[in-house]
Amino acid sequence: MTSARIDTDPNREAPTAQVDLTGAERTALGALAEQLSRTAPGGVDHPRWLVAARRLSCHLPVRLLEAIRQYRHDPGGDGLLTVGNLPIDEDAVPPTPDVPDSAETSATIPAATAMLLGLQLGEVIAYRDEKRGALVQNVVPVRSLAGSQSNGGSVELSLHTENAFHPHRPDYVGMLCLRGGREEVGTLVSAVRHALPLLDESDVAVLRTARFVTSAPPSFRAGHRTDPHPVLTGGTADPNVRVDFHATSALDEEAAGALERLRGAMVAEGTAMVLRPGEMAFMDNRVLVHGRGAFTPRYDGRDRWLHRIFVHLDNRRTSDSRIDSGPVLI
Numbered sequence: 001m002t003s004a005r006i007d008t009d010p011n012r013e014a015p016t017a018q019v020d021l022t023g024a025e026r027t028a029l030g031a032l033a034e035q036l037s038r039t040a041p042g043g044v045d046h047p048r049w050l051v052a053a054r055r056l057s058c059h060l061p062v063r064l065l066e067a068i069r070q071y072r073h074d075p076g077g078d079g080l081l082t083v084g085n086l087p088i089d090e091d092a093v094p095p096t097p098d099v100p101d102s103a104e105t106s107a108t109i110p111a112a113t114a115m116l117l118g119l120q121l122g123e124v125i126a127y128r129d130e131k132r133g134a135l136v137q138n139v140v141p142v143r144s145l146a147g148s149q150s151n152g153g154s155v156e157l158s159l160h161t162e163n164a165f166h167p168h169r170p171d172y173v174g175m176l177c178l179r180g181g182r183e184e185v186g187t188l189v190s191a192v193r194h195a196l197p198l199l200d201e202s203d204v205a206v207l208r209t210a211r212f213v214t215s216a217p218p219s220f221r222a223g224h225r226t227d228p229h230p231v232l233t234g235g236t237a238d239p240n241v242r243v244d245f246h247a248t249s250a251l252d253e254e255a256a257g258a259l260e261r262l263r264g265a266m267v268a269e270g271t272a273m274v275l276r277p278g279e280m281a282f283m284d285n286r287v288l289v290h291g292r293g294a295f296t297p298r299y300d301g302r303d304r305w306l307h308r309i310f311v312h313l314d315n316r317r318t319s320d321s322r323i324d325s326g327p328v329l330i
């Protein structure tokens with residue numbers, strides 16, 4: 001990745017925002033993460049630790065703050081913000097965990113780093129019924145989940161809006177790579193803006209009607225099927241998308257045809273993003289869908305390991321769903 005490419009021309013679509021920290025920026029961010037990792041009580045889910053994390057997040061390198069602010073204003077055609085050269089030392093990372101529902105609850109340097117970035121983008125949240133409501137979750141292959149459509153699986157994971165069934169699905173998903181694994185594993189990303197020109201107007205019109213239902217992913221302990229909802233909403237040239245090609249089904253044949261053609265277009269326009277240790281990507285969950293290619297884990301502590309966080313833009317919108325006004329949603 002090269003240095004920041006932030007478009008300042010308001011008439012042009014913003015390109016993918018990409019920031020590679022300089023050595024000095026990496027050192028400064030490393031010192032912040034270090035300070036945060038030593039802050040009592042040392043748990044990323046603790047309210048007191050979160051107060052400190054929010055405050056320290058205001059001291060990120062200014063070029064990163066600028067990129068995050070710009071991305072929040074306009075996610076660009078790709079819906080991605082990627083940050084490289086974060087202070088992650090793969091050799092210092094313990095063996096990759098391989099148990100279901102794995103999460104990072106200690107304020108390690110990687111967990112603190114992910115939280116510092118996420119807390120500048122917005123509010124880091126989680127769901128009570130997924131990974132026990134942990135804010136920093138591990139994306140790792142799990143032997144017992146190998147064939148599942150979840151991030152513990154290693155079969156191809158279908159393109160999806162994260163938690164598409166949930167009324168308060170994340171606005172952004174952040175993924176920080178701690179360990180790449182032996183094999184290149186691509187997170188598949190596909191932005192609706194690129195897929196749209198491949199569709200007929202009649203399909204787009206159908207996708208805008210409430211003729212689709214979505215169920216909860218296997219990572220959720222509970223969760224109901226949605227009421228009928230549209231897959232596309234918002235502006236015609238720049239809509240929002242809400243779909244999980246594994247969990248969303250159409251209520252009639254015409255809608256099923258449109259959904260299948262959208263899937264084809266999004267697969268055709270998708271790209272594989274291979275994250276390396278020290279790289280973090282934020283995905284705008286309103287404008288792109290993501291998935292993952294198949295791979296062959298060895299469950300020997302050296303497999304791929306990402307930290308995942310969810311970000312919301314507005315705490316007030318979820319006040320009736322947050323437990324004790326905290327970051328965990330029911």
Ligand SMILES: O=C(O)CCC(=O)C(=O)O
Pocket residue numbers: 139150151157162173186187188290291292308
């Ligand atoms: O493994 C990946 O790259 C993506 C998995 C995924 O969809 C997720 O963790 O939400």
Ligand SMILES: [Fe+2]
Pocket residue numbers: 160162290
């Ligand atoms: Fe996902």
